[in-house]
Amino acid sequence: MGGIPMTAADARTAGRNDIDATTVTVVIVNYNSGPWLGRALRGLARQSVQGFATLVIDNASTDASADICAAFDRVELIRSDTNLGFASANNRAVERASTEWIVLLNPDAIPLRRWLERLLAEAQRRPDYAIFGCTQLCAHDRHRFDGTGDEVSALGVAWRKRYLERRERIPSGPVFSVCGAALMIRRRDFLALGGFDERFFCYAEDVDLCFRANLRGLRCWHVADACVLHASSTSTSHGVHPFAIYHGYRNLLWTYIKNMPSALLPLPLLGHASLTLLKALLAGDSAARIAYLRALYDAWRGSGPFWRSRAAERAHHTLPVSKLVRQLHWNPLDIPGRRPWRTARRQPPGAA
Incomplete structure (x- = not known):
């Protein structure tokens, strides 16, 4: 698979031997993913750094996709x-x-050769960040972005940044949220946050995780030159699936x-x-x-349970409301021009 040209960061890390991939476990949640799972595993086998663990958890698939794991060394399968659901699995x-680091990878997200190396190199350079996302390119048209992090609006919706826009070179930088199709997080931070909210089952669990992380002072960074090819449609036919609509919009609310802090909460409730x-x-x-x-x-x-949990969540908040205001997206005119990503995605691996 083709990559992207070497960057200045690559030049600094080329030939380095201090990137230790044994500190990583790659987790793939599989549900009826068909041949996409094999493509993702082949992408991992071709990574420029090796030694990481790979753990595939299969959510009672009814196809033979989980059997593909037997063809790959050092892949542990849990049935x-x-x-x-995606969150609980x-x-x-x-x-x-x-391991120190956990990388979450969808079976329909195929990593390019230096994807993991670039994630780990950026994590070394930025120890003050806890969660790292990557550039998602459309699997069927790698000249278009599938997403470069998530935009979280103060009006109650979220969407993938640059979704379906023409591919261009973009800088790495801080983002409010990263997509759970391909992200890296310190295991201790994931556990301290309580992991994904299992009441969500799937959809928006990554936005919720990153929202909680930001409020606790754990920041997210987008690694622009760490790329995966993302299909986004392994489990349903073409079109926006009612399953995705239901879980996406329910879970975002x-x-x-x-x-959301009380001073700002009326806006997303009314907007959503x-x-x-x-x-x-x-x-x-x-x-x-x-x-x-x-x-x-x-x-x-x-x-009801989410209203009752607000006090417990607030006890962990360290981010001032003034800083949160600057990190949220406020322009309502942007929303119609950008597809809210929860409706753009189809039913994912791990869904019902």
Whole structure:
């Protein structure tokens, strides 16, 4: 697979032998991913740094995708008798691992050769950051971005930055949130945060994790030249799946209820409700329309535990509200021009 030209950072790290990949466990949650899982594992086998552990947890797939693991050395497969969901399966895998770093990788995210090397090199240079994301390119058109981190709006939605935009060289830098399809985090920080919220099952669990991390002073960094090819559609047919709509919009509202400081909370509550109703009104088919409406109804009906957990979450907050305000996206005119990424993604590996 083609990479991207060597950068100044690459020139500094070329030939270095102090990048220790044995400090990493790569976790893949698989659910009916078909041949994509094999492509992801081949991408890992071709990495420029080796010695990392690979742990695949299969969520009771009904296809033969998990059997692909037998063709690869140093890949541990755990089969679950039930579909645990993306959040819970990742939590179980992280608990089982013992390395300093955890890398979460979707089976439909194929890493380019120097992906892990670049993540680890950036982590060495920036020890004050806890979570590292990477550039996602469209698997079917690597001249377009699939995402360069997540934009989190003060109005109750989130989307992938630069989604489907033409590929260009972009700088690495701080972001508020990174996509869970391919991210690296210190294991101790993941555990201290409580991992993914298993009540979400799947979708928005990465936004929620990064939101909590930021509020606790654990920052996220986007590594621009660490690239994966991301398919985003391994588990359903083309189009926005009602499953994705439902879980995405339900879970985003729970994310804001859990995490947004009280002074700012009315904005995302009103914004999320308004945008969800607008999406339902504009939906092209009845299944999608029902999914939006169910998401909003069930999010409010099931919000009690999230309201009650706000005090416990606030006890860990160290980020001043003034700094949070500067990190959120505020321009409402940007939202229609950028697809909120929770509706752009289809049903992921690990979903029901």
